[in-house]
Amino acid sequence: MIFIDGVGIGEKDQFSNPFFKYRFMFLEDYFGDTPHLDNQRISKNNAFIFPVDACMGVEGLPLSGTGQTSIFCGVNAPKLIGKHFGPFPYSTLIPVIEGKNIFRTFLQRKMKADFANAYPKIFFDYIESGKKRLSVTSLSCLLSGIKLKGSTDVRRGKALTAEIDNRRWVEKLKYNMRIIKPETAAERLLRLSLKNHFTLFEYFLTDHLGHGRIINEFDYVINTLDRFLFYLLNHLPPNITFIICSDHGNFEDISIKSHTLNPAFALTAGKHAKHLAEKIKKLYHIKDAIMEIYS
Numbered sequence: 001m002i003f004i005d006g007v008g009i010g011e012k013d014q015f016s017n018p019f020f021k022y023r024f025m026f027l028e029d030y031f032g033d034t035p036h037l038d039n040q041r042i043s044k045n046n047a048f049i050f051p052v053d054a055c056m057g058v059e060g061l062p063l064s065g066t067g068q069t070s071i072f073c074g075v076n077a078p079k080l081i082g083k084h085f086g087p088f089p090y091s092t093l094i095p096v097i098e099g100k101n102i103f104r105t106f107l108q109r110k111m112k113a114d115f116a117n118a119y120p121k122i123f124f125d126y127i128e129s130g131k132k133r134l135s136v137t138s139l140s141c142l143l144s145g146i147k148l149k150g151s152t153d154v155r156r157g158k159a160l161t162a163e164i165d166n167r168r169w170v171e172k173l174k175y176n177m178r179i180i181k182p183e184t185a186a187e188r189l190l191r192l193s194l195k196n197h198f199t200l201f202e203y204f205l206t207d208h209l210g211h212g213r214i215i216n217e218f219d220y221v222i223n224t225l226d227r228f229l230f231y232l233l234n235h236l237p238p239n240i241t242f243i244i245c246s247d248h249g250n251f252e253d254i255s256i257k258s259h260t261l262n263p264a265f266a267l268t269a270g271k272h273a274k275h276l277a278e279k280i281k282k283l284y285h286i287k288d289a290i291m292e293i294y295s
Helices: 064-073 077-081 091-100 102-108 121-128 136-144 151-155 167-171 182-193 205-210 215-234 273-279 283-292
Strands: 002-004 042-044 047-052 113-115 198-203 241-245 264-270
Touching: 002 215, 047 273, 047 283, 064 077, 064 091, 064 136, 064 283, 077 091, 091 102, 091 136, 102 113, 102 136, 102 198, 102 283, 182 198, 182 215, 205 215, 215 241, 241 273, 241 283, 264 273, 273 283
Parallel strands: 002 198, 002 241, 113 198
Antiparallel strands: 042 047, 047 264, 241 264
């Protein structure tokens, strides 16, 4: 599973929607088409692109804290607290995350689950300082006993950096490691996935691009992500079920810097891809649809 932050299905507009301004291989070359509000569902070669309701019956713009809690815990988080909330989870949702997150559910069923992302030393220093503003995914791991990976795991090929290719770790954080090709990172994720029942990789730069924080790196970031996803789709082992999901719209409309009311983007491929595409209508359906595969 790849969680991509802040990606929705938007208008067919090359000026506001990067999916039409840029050429994405994982859409154009693999599916032969790009989704938009008038064509939200695309399927080819047992792979499916489809919309997911991120509003879930609650007024206001969808936000990451409640959206990600809904995805990874299988609950309608904004309905539980009466509003959308983010970027971090609302305090009363912490017990829900602790008890119902997907990592814990896999572990309770005696199955292997892993989080492929690595964190730099500054993150572990942050945790040790006693601060608690953590994402749903990192919080889920910490509350479930899933060990968070670090720089040693990246160097040994057992983890990926959040930007895929190690570039920001090298250039911004001054780590002594090599910058890798997106295809190399994709191959690494596939190897990790074959060792587990459930493997998650989280990518957040799409949301940052949507908010306009790293516009000067737009071309590089998009190309890296596109090559990464294109390789994964073209090299899936036959026993792998692949799902991409997001928590809300943002990236698909760069004419604004806020989230959108658009449906969240989802993609499934490989084994059980059709099952997931048919079952998932809203964000809180994602976890249950995944767990049904193992029932």
